Amino acid sequence: xxxxxxxxxxxxxxxxxxxAAQNLLPRPRTTMSSRLIFxxxxxxxxxxxxxxxxxxxxxxxxxxxxxxxxxSAKNPERKKEIYNFWRKNNPExxxxxxxxxxxxxYGLTHESFDALLxxxxxxxxxxxxxxxxxxxxxxMVDHCHATGVIRGLLCSNCNFIIGHCKESPxxxxxxxxxxxxxxxxxx
Numbered sequence: 633x634x635x636x637x638x639x640x641x642x643x644x645x646x647x648x649x650x651x652a653a654q655n656l657l658p659r660p661r662t663t664m665s666s667r668l669i670f671x672x673x674x675x676x677x678x679x680x681x682x683x684x685x686x687x688x689x690x691x692x693x694x695x696x697x698x699x700x701x702x703x704s705a706k707n708p709e710r711k712k713e714i715y716n717f718w719r720k721n722n723p724e725x726x727x728x729x730x731x732x733x734x735x736x737x738y739g740l741t742h743e744s745f746d747a748l749l750x751x752x753x754x755x756x757x758x759x760x761x762x763x764x765x766x767x768x769x770x771x772m773v774d775h776c777h778a779t780g781v782i783r784g785l786l787c788s789n790c791n792f793i794i795g796h797c798k799e800s801p802x803x804x805x806x807x808x809x810x811x812x813x814x815x816x817x818x819x
Contacts, residue, residue, distance in 0.1 A: 731770070738773050738782055745773075749785055757784035758793075765789060 678685045678692040685692040691699060704711045719726050735745055749771060755762045756771065764771045766788020774786045777799060786794070797803040 735773070738775060738780075740773065740782070745785075748782075752785055756787040756790055758786055758790040761787050766792075 675684045676687060676689075677683070678695050679690050680695040681692060683692040683694070689696065732742070735741065740748075753760075756764070757774070764787045766772075771785040772788060772791045774783045774791055774794065775781060776783060794804075797807070
């Protein structure tokens, strides 16, 4: 075994000496003082604005975002390919992000959504179905469009009924009266 700094006979073939052969020599043990002097995370300087940057990047976060936005504007087809490839290979994450973004619109989290659904006995607030239908096969958040207050969770059919009636109780009562009246059978 060679000690640090000793030369091996097989290193004689290197002509530029120490710099070419240093990877073949055993490395010294790291001491606590060297860890304090040389921390693991080193900070560099951004190529564009001379701001501090992370070790493995050439640009700071701000310049990186600008460059990414510029690249996306110049390469829309390639960006779409990458986006579609990621969506195809990560369907669970896509579903999670779509639900999270939809809930964020109403100020809900996954936990508060689940608590609201549990308070409704895991069923639609109107028709009491436990199997949601429609797009995404999930319950939809029903809210007042005037105030933004959440009223409950509905299946797609019930949510569409309220939406098509323009959230008007008068229209819904008129529809109920229409359904209850006796109509002569016409043949």
